[in-house]
Amino acid sequence: MLEVSGLVKRFGGFTAVNNVSFRVDQGEILGLIGPNGSGKSTIFNMLSGTLAPTSGSILFAGYEIAGLAPHRIINGGIGRTFQIPRPFRRLSIFENVALAGFYGQGRHSRAKAEEAAERALAMVGLPTDRHASVDGLGAAGLKKLELAKALATSPKLLLADESLGGLDEAEMDQAADMLRNIRDELGITIIWVEHIMGVLMRVVDRVMVLDHGEKISEGLPSAVAGDPRVIEVYLGTDAETTQAAAAEARRRGRPMMLELRGVNAGYGTFQALFDVNLDVKAGEAVGVIGPNGAGKTTLMRVISGLIRPSRGSIKMEGVDVVATPAHKIVSLGIAHVPENRRLFPQLTVDDNLKMGAFMKDARGHYTERLEVVFDLFPRLKERRHQMAGTMSGGEQQMCAIGRAMMSNPKLLLLDEPSAGLAPVVVQQVFELVKRIRASGLTVLIVEQNVQQVLKVVDRAYLIEAGTIRASGTSAEMLASDTVKEAYLGV
Amino acid sequence: MGMQAFLDIFDIYLLEAVINGILLGGVLALLALGLNLIFGVIDVTWICYAELVMIGMYAMYFMVQYYGVSYFVSAPLTILLVAVLGAALHYLVIAPLLTAPPINQLLATGGVLFVLQSFATVAFGIDFRNLGIRLPVLAFGDMNFSYARLLSFVAALVGMVAVYLFMTRTFTGTAIRAISQDRQIMALMGVDTKRIYLITSALGGALAGLAACLLVLQYDVHPFVGLSFGPITFLICVLGGLGNFIGGFIAAFLFAEIISLGGLFSDLEWGYVLAFAFFIVMMFIRPAGLLARRR
Amino acid sequence: MRLRMAARLVRGLLVAISATGLAVSAHAQEKKIKIGVVFDLTGPLAGGGSELNYVGTKIILDHFAKSGVEGYKIEAVYADAQSKPDIAINESVRLLEQEKVDMVLGFFSSAQCVPVAARVEQLKKFMWMTTCISSAVFNEKGYKYVFRPQASGDQFGMMTMDFIAQNASAKLGKEPKDLRVAIIHEDGAYGVDVSKGNEAGAKKAGFNVVLKEGYSATAPDLSALVTKLKRAKPDVIFHTGYNPDITLLLRQAREQGLKFAALMGHGAGYGVYEKLKEGMGADATYIFNADPISIWLSNQKTMDPKLPPVIKMVGEEFDRIKPGVAIRSAHVGIGASNTYVFMSDVLPRAIKKYGGVDPDALRKAALDTDIPEGGTMLGFGVKFYGEGTPMAGQNERSFPVVIQYLDDKSHVVWPKSQAQREAVLPLPKGTTYSNQ
Structure with missing residues (x-):
């Protein structure tokens, strides 16, 4: 049905997909997995026509589709869902799906579109009532809608992009079953990209694993999960156990810095954290690992006060900060480097750093702190008059960390410092984290990149679906079956 | 013949019109300065901005005419008063609506516009009031220029430089620029966003107050004086790019020159029509403002 | 509970309605002319003179309200046109249709009186313009119910x-x-x-x-x-x-x-x-x-002798309402004089000769008007151009x-006939604008 050979995609000098070949047979479910930035979405974008391949061929039902416009590919029978659902909020659920059917089938028949919409909605279990509003849908509902839209285009091949992100466990199972039903009942072939391996492994027929744009493993789920190269990619094997042991020795007798007890938190009716307990001692580096949507970012936001916990206590050096507004928590010595860096893109590097020293106490030490940051990141000094938004991803991460360090914090919260960066840069970022550690700062770091993070932290927590599942030293975590299961689904 | 035609167009009056355009540009630039600040930072449109200027003009009028306070004492008091008004406007009207759709904020400040107009009508009556200060005139040969306009021009320049220095050199100024780019994470820098908004609003009000002090030298005060300035001030801010001070400055002078030269070569009415037509064309060519970077 | 409340409400409403009904029928029996007066009390025109016209008009209407005219009570209903033409139209229609006034009077701005005149004529109601001077109101329109003693633009x-x-x-x-x-x-x-x-x-x-x-x-x-x-x-x-x-x-x-x-x-x-x-x-x-000449300046020697006391009364009332004004604006007199012409000449004739205050009676009475020069406080006479002429409804004797x-x-x-002194022309040397 689909035959991909020698697929390459380069962005400038960076090769996102390097010579990947694979085939998908009629009626098969192929799982496509790999860590962040391994090239999964790039492949999807090439299959659906959003990106044109640099070289290679994509044969779909015998026809070459590489480089065709997206609407021609969709009309040809390849449907796709998006990681982040984008429904038309003003339209009803039915209209959303019917619209996809109307244009996606390429036939522009209203009757056919409505028929397809009814079928698709019934399939995913959404109301076929014509007036039901999109606003009532939760995360799971939106994912279903996304799926229904793709189905309404009557695809022969369905590309499902991270259909599980943001769902709880029961919803994940439900979604996985649904994909299986779609294949079984409608005979639609599926390629499914996912971060979370556990559920995926149970449903797919075959798995293909990508890392750094290359295919490193392919086969039956059970075989792939046991492949040493896959384990290496996901968990790493060369954690410096000796270093960890030394740190453990240092750790004892250190005073407690951050202490979370029974913390519950969420957004509106959606609860993201359940009874989280977590300790960080002075001088320690602690990691929090876990798949996408496990609640890692929420955890960071709760600590820095951006979200109020609904229950539980958070103490910074013995002071309860649950009721303290975020802008005052900073003065207690907590600096938060947010996910995706969140620099002020149209301010210079200097001005960004200046904002980090906004607090009254920090302003007096502005020049000293600037020197400390420039010592740590000489690159920032070179770029100080450049607009932050025009720098490379790695430089931006430096700037974000530098900005947080301007307030002279005791505890640095790092939220996914490697997210969205090229593999080489990821390496650099973890080097940075090591240097910060060495400067004696206490660090709490949240990461998906288990292999890398376990190399730089003393201890780590595994969080899944908002609950702490395991904790221990880096070495213990590496050996842990719970961690393996969370990432590999075995 | 050619020479004569040339002299018919490029006479001393053309020069006078050009310079008058620049001076009018000063007035408009001064008005746009404060509005631009609010526009750019809080992302909220103060439809009632010109009405704040109107209240400031009344304050000047009453202090100078009724209570005999000197102009130079009244001016800082007026600036302070309008600054407080600006902060109050934010605190009472904008802040509760910050997360509401923009149209609600627009309607709310539009409501304030009518409230202020009606307030002025009830409190001060519908009479046109004139400060009665007549500044001398500057003459260069056949050309004459208004002192009052020169003063607003200089004030606009000084105000612009002062705002620029404040925005780039101080922590608070930098925070004002930063907050317009990412409101949510400001708290992570230890910045109390509410306070910054309040400061920005007061600053915007203060600039409206400054404009009032200078406009009152050139125009009569009445409850509807805002109608003469409000719309054109908005167009200038939009043309210059919302929140772009230098863009707003340039747009003010462009507009003023089009009005002035268009008025000289054709009917005065056509000067305004041309200015608006120019605005519409520019909105197609550069929808994000004169100085916006192309994306 | 809620039902009982609703019942009480309905009962209250019925009582209120029947009471107003009674009041209306009671009113119908007493003879009265209800006059809708429209000027700008807010907006830029208010300060431009509209409010002063209102003051002058009100002084005259209040004066006649004390005694009534030919057994008719005078009731004035005032409306604010807010310096906007659309409001002027809406208010006029509201006065005529909801307040049931017998006629409308006033109007300052030409932008208002042109569309309002068209509307009132359409409704076949009587309109008496005191102030607006636009020629366009009458130009070739052939209106039957619109009259203006005031000079045209x-x-x-x-x-x-x-x-x-x-x-x-x-x-x-x-x-x-x-x-x-x-x-x-x-x-x-x-x-x-x-x-x-x-x-x-x-x-x-x-x-x-x-x-x-x-x-x-x-x-x-x-x-x-x-x-x-x-x-x-x-x-x-x-x-x-x-x-x-x-x-x-x-x-x-x-x-x-x-x-x-x-x-x-x-x-x-x-x-x-x-x-x-x-x-x-x-x-x-x-x-x-x-x-129009200010009533305070017009030549009283050539004027109908019953008018100077009226001018004095208007002046005193005005000083009482707006004390400390150096030159009493001509606008007060315009409102006052042109309203006075209607109240003292047209209205009595309509009642006596044409039997009431309906639009046709008022119209016939207006067309009969024949006041010679010196017969109004503003000095000019009043005679309206008749039907079939291009400016029908305009006073042909005003200047x-x-x-x-x-x-x-x-x-x-x-002009010479009214002149009180020789004009200073050109601007004397040394004054700001003088080109001498």
Whole structure:
């Protein structure tokens, strides 16, 4: 049905997909997995026509589709869902799906579109009532809608992009079953990209694993999960156990810095954290690992006060900060480097750093702190008059960390410092984290990149679906079956 | 013949019109300065901005005419008063609506516009009031220029430089620029966003107050004086790019020159029509403002 | 519980309705004329003279309300047009249809009276315009129920031109063809109307019109217009505008050094000397203005002897309402005199001769009006152009006068029959705008 050979995609000098070949047979479910930035979405974008391949061929039902416009590919029978659902909020659920059917089938028949919409909605279990509003849908509902839209285009091949992100466990199972039903009942072939391996492994027929744009493993789920190269990619094997042991020795007798007890938190009716307990001692580096949507970012936001916990206590050096507004928590010595860096893109590097020293106490030490940051990141000094938004991803991460360090914090919260960066840069970022550690700062770091993070932290927590599942030293975590299961689904 | 035609167009009056355009540009630039600040930072449109200027003009009028306070004492008091008004406007009207759709904020400040107009009508009556200060005139040969306009021009320049220095050199100024780019994470820098908004609003009000002090030298005060300035001030801010001070400055002078030269070569009415037509064309060519970077 | 409340509400409503019904029928039995009065009490026109007209009108209506007219009670209902034409229309219709007034009276701005007249005529109701001067109201419209004792706009523009034409060679030392005149005006119905009279007058007199231009009354800058005036070098400027555009123009004229021999204003903003003085100080002196004569200035020797006491009464009432005004504005007198004509002449005739106050009775009574010159407080007589004439409804005997502001007073200088003193023309040497 689909035959991909020698697929390459380069962005400038960076090769996102390097010579990947694979085939998908009629009626098969192929799982496509790999860590962040391994090239999964790039492949999807090439299959659906959003990106044109640099070289290679994509044969779909015998026809070459590489480089065709997206609407021609969709009309040809390849449907796709998006990681982040984008429904038309003003339209009803039915209209959303019917619209996809109307244009996606390429036939522009209203009757056919409505028929397809009814079928698709019934399939995913959404109301076929014509007036039901999109606003009532939760995360799971939106994912279903996304799926229904793709189905309404009557695809022969369905590309499902991270259909599980943001769902709880029961919803994940439900979604996985649904994909299986779609294949079984409608005979639609599926390629499914996912971060979370556990559920995926149970449903797919075959798995293909990508890392750094290359295919490193392919086969039956059970075989792939046991492949040493896959384990290496996901968990790493060369954690410096000796270093960890030394740190453990240092750790004892250190005073407690951050202490979370029974913390519950969420957004509106959606609860993201359940009874989280977590300790960080002075001088320690602690990691929090876990798949996408496990609640890692929420955890960071709760600590820095951006979200109020609904229950539980958070103490910074013995002071309860649950009721303290975020802008005052900073003065207690907590600096938060947010996910995706969140620099002020149209301010210079200097001005960004200046904002980090906004607090009254920090302003007096502005020049000293600037020197400390420039010592740590000489690159920032070179770029100080450049607009932050025009720098490379790695430089931006430096700037974000530098900005947080301007307030002279005791505890640095790092939220996914490697997210969205090229593999080489990821390496650099973890080097940075090591240097910060060495400067004696206490660090709490949240990461998906288990292999890398376990190399730089003393201890780590595994969080899944908002609950702490395991904790221990880096070495213990590496050996842990719970961690393996969370990432590999075995 | 050619020479004569040339002299018919490029006479001393053309020069006078050009310079008058620049001076009018000063007035408009001064008005746009404060509005631009609010526009750019809080992302909220103060439809009632010109009405704040109107209240400031009344304050000047009453202090100078009724209570005999000197102009130079009244001016800082007026600036302070309008600054407080600006902060109050934010605190009472904008802040509760910050997360509401923009149209609600627009309607709310539009409501304030009518409230202020009606307030002025009830409190001060519908009479046109004139400060009665007549500044001398500057003459260069056949050309004459208004002192009052020169003063607003200089004030606009000084105000612009002062705002620029404040925005780039101080922590608070930098925070004002930063907050317009990412409101949510400001708290992570230890910045109390509410306070910054309040400061920005007061600053915007203060600039409206400054404009009032200078406009009152050139125009009569009445409850509807805002109608003469409000719309054109908005167009200038939009043309210059919302929140772009230098863009707003340039747009003010462009507009003023089009009005002035268009008025000289054709009917005065056509000067305004041309200015608006120019605005519409520019909105197609550069929808994000004169100085916006192309994306 | 809720039901009982609803029942009580309904019962209350029924009682209220029947009570009003009773009141209405009771009213119907007593003889009364209900007059809707529309002026601008807010907005820019209010300060431009509309409110003063309202004051003058109200003084007269209150006066007649004390005694009633021919056994009819007088009840006035006042509405604010807010300086907006659409509000003026809506308020007039509301007064006629909901307040059930028998007629509407007033109207300051030409932008309002033109559409309102069309609407009222359509409704076949009676309208008495006291103030607005637009010629366009009547021009070839053939209205039956709309009347105006006030002079029309083109009469204003012709009057000032006539004044300059008669004085050009004697005072300015120029032949008409050598006299450079500029006609500038705000571009609303009022300014355009007057400027047409100016133009016709200039053509008749043979003047050299060097500039004719309109501008918006809300324009924030008029310097380009001033520059053009400087380039055109007119001897006399004929200007029609409201306040504050007059102040802005004259201020920018001073700042840019515009010089001329005379400035002729045409009512509206030029009729309010107080404001001219406040904005321009001493430069307000020597300005000419064409307006209906102020009732305080009209020639009482040639006037119907029953009128001077009325003028005195209006003056005293006005001083009571607005104390401390240096020159009582002509606007008060316009409102007062033109309302007085209706109350003292038209209304009694309608009741006595035509048996009531319905639109047709009022219309017939108005068409019978024949007041000779000197028969109104404003000096002119009243006779309306009849049906079938191009200006049907307009007073054919009205005329404005040219006054000049001197020593903080206004003096009638034209026409000769009303003149109180010789005009100062051209502007004396040494004054701000003088080109001598």
